[in-house]
Amino acid sequence: MSNYQLYSLLSPTSDFDQNLVCDVLVIGGGPAGTWAAWSAASNGAKVALVDKGYCGTSGCAAASGNGVWYIPPDSQAREAAMLSREALGGFLSNRDWMQQVLNQTYTNVNLLAEWGYPFPVDEEGKPYCRSLQGPEYMAIMRKQIKRAGVKILDHSPALQLLVDAEGAVAGATGVNRQSGEKWVVRAGAVIIATGGCAFLSKALGCNVLTGDGYLMAAEAGAEMSGMEFSNAYGISPAFSFVTKTLFYNWATFTYEDGTPIPGAASQKGRSVIAQTLLTQPVYAILDQATEDMRSHMRKAQPNFFLPLDRAGINPFTQRFTVTLRLEGTVRGTGGIRIVDFTCATSVQGLYAAGDAATRQLICGGFTGGGSHNAAWAISSGYYSGKSAAEYAQKLGEWGRQRSVQAVGEAGLTNNSQHQINTEEVIKATQAEVFPYDRNNEAIVAGEVDVGIYGDTPALVAKAKGIPTRLISQEQVGMNAWLIGKKNGPRSLAELKGQKVATSKGSYLHRYLIGLLQKSGLSDRVTVVHLLPSEAQAALERGDVAAIAAATGTGPLLKSKGYPVIDEATKHPDLPGTSVTVATVAFLAKHPDFPQKWNQIKQASVKNIKVNPEAYYKFHTEVSGYPIDVIKASFPLEQFPEEPFPTQGLQLLEGTKKFLVSQKLAKSDFKLNDWIVPQQ
Numbered sequence: 001m002s003n004y005q006l007y008s009l010l011s012p013t014s015d016f017d018q019n020l021v022c023d024v025l026v027i028g029g030g031p032a033g034t035w036a037a038w039s040a041a042s043n044g045a046k047v048a049l050v051d052k053g054y055c056g057t058s059g060c061a062a063a064s065g066n067g068v069w070y071i072p073p074d075s076q077a078r079e080a081a082m083l084s085r086e087a088l089g090g091f092l093s094n095r096d097w098m099q100q101v102l103n104q105t106y107t108n109v110n111l112l113a114e115w116g117y118p119f120p121v122d123e124e125g126k127p128y129c130r131s132l133q134g135p136e137y138m139a140i141m142r143k144q145i146k147r148a149g150v151k152i153l154d155h156s157p158a159l160q161l162l163v164d165a166e167g168a169v170a171g172a173t174g175v176n177r178q179s180g181e182k183w184v185v186r187a188g189a190v191i192i193a194t195g196g197c198a199f200l201s202k203a204l205g206c207n208v209l210t211g212d213g214y215l216m217a218a219e220a221g222a223e224m225s226g227m228e229f230s231n232a233y234g235i236s237p238a239f240s241f242v243t244k245t246l247f248y249n250w251a252t253f254t255y256e257d258g259t260p261i262p263g264a265a266s267q268k269g270r271s272v273i274a275q276t277l278l279t280q281p282v283y284a285i286l287d288q289a290t291e292d293m294r295s296h297m298r299k300a301q302p303n304f305f306l307p308l309d310r311a312g313i314n315p316f317t318q319r320f321t322v323t324l325r326l327e328g329t330v331r332g333t334g335g336i337r338i339v340d341f342t343c344a345t346s347v348q349g350l351y352a353a354g355d356a357a358t359r360q361l362i363c364g365g366f367t368g369g370g371s372h373n374a375a376w377a378i379s380s381g382y383y384s385g386k387s388a389a390e391y392a393q394k395l396g397e398w399g400r401q402r403s404v405q406a407v408g409e410a411g412l413t414n415n416s417q418h419q420i421n422t423e424e425v426i427k428a429t430q431a432e433v434f435p436y437d438r439n440n441e442a443i444v445a446g447e448v449d450v451g452i453y454g455d456t457p458a459l460v461a462k463a464k465g466i467p468t469r470l471i472s473q474e475q476v477g478m479n480a481w482l483i484g485k486k487n488g489p490r491s492l493a494e495l496k497g498q499k500v501a502t503s504k505g506s507y508l509h510r511y512l513i514g515l516l517q518k519s520g521l522s523d524r525v526t527v528v529h530l531l532p533s534e535a536q537a538a539l540e541r542g543d544v545a546a547i548a549a550a551t552g553t554g555p556l557l558k559s560k561g562y563p564v565i566d567e568a569t570k571h572p573d574l575p576g577t578s579v580t581v582a583t584v585a586f587l588a589k590h591p592d593f594p595q596k597w598n599q600i601k602q603a604s605v606k607n608i609k610v611n612p613e614a615y616y617k618f619h620t621e622v623s624g625y626p627i628d629v630i631k632a633s634f635p636l637e638q639f640p641e642e643p644f645p646t647q648g649l650q651l652l653e654g655t656k657k658f659l660v661s662q663k664l665a666k667s668d669f670k671l672n673d674w675i676v677p678q679q
């Protein structure tokens with residue numbers, strides 16, 4: 001397309017009712033967008049900000065309020081702050097980024113105090129700056145950006161980005177929802193601050209958060225990052241949409257009959273709530289909040305109590321039904337990839353901030369709820385505004401006048417040839433993103449081609465008729481540990497009448513059921529199903545008497561003084577194996593995969609046996625477990641060089657027979673028919 005054609009697409013004679021030209025266009029007017037606009041304007045840029053709703057009341061911070069990661073510059077306090085979620089996030093965060101965000105958030109929150117934000121003060125007159133009430137916060141931000149000269153277009157969603165002949169982003173177009181008028185803003189740089197995506201789940205403040213910014217950025221060629229960590233759910237009363245979750249830390253979650261649900265908790269127990277909700281209602285009562293706390297809680301988060309008050313429920317003394325509502329990337333982590341400290345994206349001229357940008361840099365794979373999200377919105381907003389202003393100023397007048405074209409193709413415009421039934425699209429999208437159990441059993445759903453996992457789930461899937469083939473065994477003789485709670489049972493006999501947790505369908509499950517059967521305890525111990533992290537949390541809280549723990553966790557708990565009641569390696573038939581399986585469809589396309597896989601595996605195993613210390617050091621670094629725990633979990637003799645060692649096949653056959661006899665596997669089959677023949 002020639003420059004003339006590009007320009008003619010959006011010439012002043014084109015059909016836009018409002019034409020604006022500026023240095024920096026900010027899309028979205030929540031905390032991230034307003035900090036970005038303020039920062040760009042303070043750096044001398046001419047700035048326009050467009051919001052889908054009314055900047056100051058739209059978005060989730062305005063409706064909900066935010067606890068903030070506000071840590072004074074004390075090195076010990078900062079170190080503790082960085083450490084607090086590092087392991088939970090799988091060590092995927094970046095300390096340089098965390099330090100930057102802690103610094104910037106501290107500076108900017110102090111600025112809010114100077115601007116008149118009414119922080120409460122303690123008896124010594126010191127302000128408490130770790131919490132921001134949404135309406136007051138956002139009203140101040142609106143006032144400040146207006147003061148800085150930012151032009152605000154309310155009720156004006158952006159629908160598509162504009163790019164120049166080189167593909168650099170150069171503005172956006174959209175519509176005014178109230179007047180129906182179309183607008184175009186040409187800009188030297190654009191910042192996407194459209195918040196996260198909760199896709200109309202009705203979670204508090206999320207009605208405007210449909211992921212428009214992700215779509216617009218992707219259409220301009222931007223990359224995403226951390227989207228595998230985008231499935232956060234908030235707890236709310238089943239009859240309301242208030243997803244303020246902090247106070248559920250003091251809740252007991254129960255079944256309908258009032259018995260506590262083992263492992264269910266707001267933190268490290270939310271997927272137990274999800275699992276239970278799949279089959280029955282879940283009740284909560286805030287009975288763990290002390291009398292002193294109760295009145296303080298009402299003052300701190302009045303909106304938490306509104307729906308309960310309306311329903312005439314006293315949450316401290318009466319149980320009420322709860323549910324989980326999707327908050328997606330609003331509290332989950334993924335978003336537009338940020339390439340450096342300027343908050344630039346992978347596309348020239350395009351910046352991202354707040355929930356629209358990946359938060360992986362400070363949260364890793366874990367939610368930033370309760371503190372980090374607010375800090376990220378403030379800091380990434382500030383950095384993106386400053387950098388976008390500098391970039392646009394370098395482009396000068398040319399940046400605002402260059403030839404541009406719109407790149408929106410899907411969803412937000414009506415350029416498409418196809419008629420779209422909006423309701424159907426919404427329904428189909430929600431069916432994909434709402435259900436709690438979507439992320440499980442990816443290989444079963446055909447979303448994964450090759451999996452390396454425990455023999456039990458692989459056998460159960462095969463027995464169910466899932467078309468897979470077995471390529472090799474990776475670890476043979478894997479131990480499992482039966483760990484008791486502190487000051488709890490020390491022997492199998494003492495488990496009578498108690499609850500023991502395991503992950504359903506895992507090799508731990510097979511070990512535990514086998515052990516209880518051997519010990520004549522099958523009918524005398526209640527087995528509850530929890531994910532590993534939740535089982536550990538339940539053990540620490542004393543909710544369960546013992547857990548079956550896997551490699552890593554077992555030796556770690558042992559080193560922390562938890563009693564080891566039993567180990568799988570004490571019984572010849574109970575240790576597990578880990579296996580590699582591939583789908584039949586994948587192997588049809590890649591018939592030489594098994595051979596290549598086994599060649600690489602053989603070379604790797606030889607290598608780690610020659611240099612075990614280097615292997616253990618590497619494993620320690622990537623897993624975050626201490627080296628002694630890794631050594632106890634992964635003895636070198638458990639890694640066979642051949643694809644199927646005799647002991648491995650014996651264990652696999654024994655496990656299969658056991659699973660079939662227990663009706664945990666649907667039907668029997670011959671291992672030989674499953675194994676890919678070796679060439």
Ligand SMILES: Cc1cc2nc3c(=O)[nH]c(=O)nc-3n(C[C@H](O)[C@H](O)[C@H](O)COP(=O)(O)OP(=O)(O)OC[C@H]3O[C@@H](n4cnc5c(N)ncnc54)[C@H](O)[C@@H]3O)c2cc1C
Nearest residue numbers: 028030032052059060061067158195354355370371373374
């Ligand atoms: C109930 C609840 C409680 C929370 N509590 C905390 C907490 O205690 N601590 C914490 O750290 N975090 C918390 N969060 C998360 C926190 O509120 C967000 O991380 C933060 O608001 C992100 O700011 P943002 O500016 O990126 O997004 P938002 O505040 O959501 O603002 C996005 C803005 O973009 C606008 N927009 C969307 N699409 C378009 C478009 N196409 N064109 C123009 N504008 C558009 C929206 O109208 C909105 O104004 C909570 C979230 C919820 C839902």
